[in-house]
Amino acid sequence: DTAVSQTPKYLVTQMGNDKSIKCEQNLGHDTMYWYKQDSKKFLKIMFSYNNKELIINETVPNRFSPKSPDKAHLNLHINSLELGDSAVYFCASSQAGVPGLEQYFGPGTRLTVL
Amino acid sequence: DQQVKQNSPSLSVQEGRISILNCDYTNSMFDYFLWYKKYPAEGPTFLISISSIKDKNEDGRFTVFLNKSAKHLSLHIVPSQPGDSAVYFCAASVGGGSNYKLTFGKGTLLTVNP
Numbered sequence: 001d002t003a004v005s006q007t008p009k010y011l012v013t014q015m016g017n018d019k020s021i022k023c024e025q026n027l028g029h030d031t032m033y034w035y036k037q038d039s040k041k042f043l044k045i046m047f048s049y050n051n052k053e054l055i056i057n058e059t060v061p062n063r064f065s066p067k068s069p070d071k072a073h074l075n076l077h078i079n080s081l082e083l084g085d086s087a088v089y090f091c092a093s094s095q096a097g098v099p100g101l102e103q104y105f106g107p108g109t110r111l112t113v114l
Numbered sequence: 115d116q117q118v119k120q121n122s123p124s125l126s127v128q129e130g131r132i133s134i135l136n137c138d139y140t141n142s143m144f145d146y147f148l149w150y151k152k153y154p155a156e157g158p159t160f161l162i163s164i165s166s167i168k169d170k171n172e173d174g175r176f177t178v179f180l181n182k183s184a185k186h187l188s189l190h191i192v193p194s195q196p197g198d199s200a201v202y203f204c205a206a207s208v209g210g211g212s213n214y215k216l217t218f219g220k221g222t223l224l225t226v227n228p
Contacts, residue, residue: 004157009155026177031212031214033215040189041201041220041221042186042218042220043158043203043218043221044218045172045215045217048213048214048215050212055213056213056215057214086183087168090157091156092157094214096210096211096212097211097212097214098210099145099146099165099207099209099211099214100145100146100148100163100165100207100210101210101214102148102160102163103160103216104160105150105157105158105159106154106157107155107157108155
């Protein structure tokens with residue numbers, strides 16, 4: 001009965017590999033997000049999807065490709081991983097159209113690129 | 115171009131006393147401000163928010179004050195409890211359409227000592 005879930009929680013991989021992180025929400029929200037928390041602890045938006053449509057793409061390298069098969073899922077695929085991709089990635093969801101509405105976050109996926 | 119700043123990386127208070135966490139912003143278009151709390155290895159969870167048309171919002175032990183002219187807000191926790199020990203993020207948003215997103219500060223680590 002977790003509201004926003006992510007898998008895996010931890011991911012350790014070598015440079016150059018391709019990896020995916022999955023996210024699912026059971027809140028019935030129509031908008032989902034990916035945030036990245038880097039070593040400086042900033043939480044920065046990467047992407048948002050509304051009803052499976054890409055809305056926000058915050059100048060993220062095109063090695064990062066989000067995919068939303070349906071409203072409840074937003075996956076993040078990363079090609080050719082680099083050392084600088086090491087971070088914690090958070091998925092979130094909310095209902096669009098309501099100013100100031102909180103977003104619900106998943107537990108995060110800690111990605112370590114060696 | 116940090117639009118939301120939390121200049122204190124950490125704060126330590128005694129149990130039962132008041133905790134005051136501060137946040138400054140630069141973008142005058144922000145119309146909602148939110149506080150999130152984050153425990154280690156978990157995602158941020160929503161705590162309290164305030165609209166830019168208000169100067170105070172209270173929810174139990176938590177009160178947020180907004181000073182629009184100074185572009186400053188603060189979160190007051192009274193009385194502080196050891197379970198409040200966490201990282202607190204200030205976030206801000208503009209509007210509520212499908213491109214709604216949160217802009218976060220770096221966070222302040224609050225430690226409440228028994």
